[in-house]
Amino acid sequence: MHILQHIGEYTLLMGKVLRLPDRQRMFWRQYSRELEKQGLQSLPIVLIISVFIGAILTIQAKTNTENPLLPTYTVGLLTRDTLLLEFSSTILCLILAGKVGSNIASEIGTMRITEQIDAMEIMGVNSANYLILPKIIAFMSMMPFLFIISTAAGLIGGWGVGAFTDIITIHDYLLGVQYAFNPYFIWYAIIKALVFAFIITSLSSYYGYTARGGALDVGRASTKAVVNSNILILFMDLILSKLLL
Amino acid sequence: MIEVKDIVKSFDGTVVLDHVSTTLEDGKVNMIIGQSGSGKTVMMKSLIGLHRLDSGSILYDGRDIARMSEHEIRMLHREVGMLFQGSALFDSMSVLENVLFPLEMFDREMTDKQKEERARFCLERVEIAERAYHLMPAEISGGMQKRVAIARAIALNPKYLFCDEPNSGLDPKTSLVIDKLIHDITREFGICTIVNSHDMNSILEIGDKVIFLRLGKLEWQGNRKEIYTAQNEALEDFVFASELFKNVRRANS
Secondary structure, three states: OOHHHHHHHHHHHHHHHOOOOOOHHHHHHHHHHHHHHHHHHHHHHHHHHHHHHHHHHHHHHHHHOOOOOOOOOHHHHHHHHHHHHHHHHHHHHHHHHHHHHHHHHHHHHHHHHOOHHHHHHHHOOOHHHHHHHHHHHHHHHHHHHHHHHHHHHHHHHHHHHHHHOOOOOHHHHHHHHHOOOOOHHHHHHHHHHHHHHHHHHHHHHHHHHOOOOOHHHHHHHHHHHHHHHHHHHHHHHHHHHHHHO | OEEEEEEEEEEOOEEEEEEEEEEEOOOOEEEEEOOOOOOHHHHHHHHHOOOOOOEEEEEEOOEEHHHOOHHHHHHHHOOEEEEOOOOOOOOOOOHHHHHHHHHHHHOOOOOHHHHHHHHHHHHHHOOOOHHHOOOOHHHOOHHHHHHHHHHHHHOOOOOEEEEEOOOOOOOHHHHHHHHHHHHHHHHHHOOEEEEEOOOHHHHHHHOOEEEEEEOOEEEEEEOHHHHOOOOOHHHHHHHOOOHHHHHHHHHHO
C-alpha cells in the first residue's frame, strides 16, 4: 500500500483515538490493566538487559580508553552518558517495540479478525478510542519510570564490574558517574522516550486495527508494527537529537 | 420496523444490491437467504449502516439511515443487538463481563447492582448456568458462546436484533436450541430480528418472513409456509436442493 495512504489512514485513526473517552470509568479500568500489562510486565526484561548492557559498556569503555593521558574516571562518565543519552531511551524503546509493539498489534489484530471490534462498533462504542487510548496513555506514563529504572540498573551493572573484577575500581567508576553531570540529559532522554512510547503504541495499534484476513495477516501486522516502529524511532531519534542537543 | 426502499449498492462498478425493497417487521424473525455472493452480507451491512448506499433509503421506524451523521448512526447502534457468526465475545473478559459491557458503556441510570442483575437475568434467559459466569469465552463450548452472545445482544433491550449465520459451526441439536432462543426472544421482547442464514432447518422452523436474494435482486419474499407452494424455480433450486428437503416439501404439500 502506498505510504501516503498509510499516513492518511493512521491520521484518521488517531483522530478517532485522541478524544475524550465515552465512559471515564471504563477508560481508567482499561488504563490500569494496560499499566500492568505494558509497564510492569516489561520490568523484568528492562532490568535484565540494562544490567548486562551497563556492565558490557563499562568493560568496552575501559578497553577503548587504555591511555595514560585519559583520566581514570572516563569509563564511568562514558557508561553514564551512553546509558542516559542513547541506551535507556532509544535502544530500550527499540527492544520494547519488539515486546510491547508486537503484543499490541497481535491483540488488536486478533480482535479485528474475530469481529470483536465490529461487535463494539455495532454497539455504538468508539472502538479505537476504547482500545487504543488507554494503551498509549498507559505506556507513555510508564516510560519515564522504565527509563529511570533502566539507567539505574545499567549503572549498577557497571558498578558490578568494579565490584567483582579488577577492570576498574569502584572509586574511579563512581567518580566518572558523578563527573560533569548535566541534568538536562535526563529531560532530553525522557522527552525522547515519551515520543518513542507514543510511536510504539500508536503505530502498533494502527497495524493491528487495520489487519484483515486470518492468523497469518495478524502475524504480518505484528511484524510490520515492530519493523516500522523501529525505523520511525531511529528517524525521530535523529531529529530530536538535532533539535534538543 | 425497518423499511428498505429501492436500495442500490455497488463496489467498483459491480452492482451487489440491485433495487431491493422490503419491510422487516417488529416481533418477527425476518430471514435473508440466498446463495453465496447473492448480496446477503452486503444487505445486512447496509442495514446496519456499515455501507453507504448508492441510492435508496433504509428507514428505522421512519428515520433514514442514509441521512444520519456518524454520531447519529452510533446512537442508532445503541438500539441494535448483533449476533456474529463467530460469536465475537471479548476474549479478555469473562462471560458475565461480556454481558455487562454494553450496560457499563451506555446505561447511566442503573446502579452497579442493577446492571449485574440485568446481566444475570439475560444469562439466565439464555440458560447459561451460574457456574459458567466467571469462565472465559475460550473455556466454554461454541453453542454456549452463541448463547452468551445473544445475552449480550439483548442486554440493552434492543429494538432490532441482527444475527449473521447464527447456526454456523453448530451441531443440529444446538442449532435448534439457538433457533428457538432467537424465535422466543423476538416474540417476548417484540424485537425486529433480521437473520442472515443458509440453514434450511432454521428457515423452515423460524422464518416468519423470508427474503430470497439472487444475484443482488429480490427474487422472492413470503413466509416459511409459502415456501412450500412458491412457484419460483430459483427458490426451489436453493431451498429444496437436497433430497431430504425435497421429502419435507412433499410431506408438507
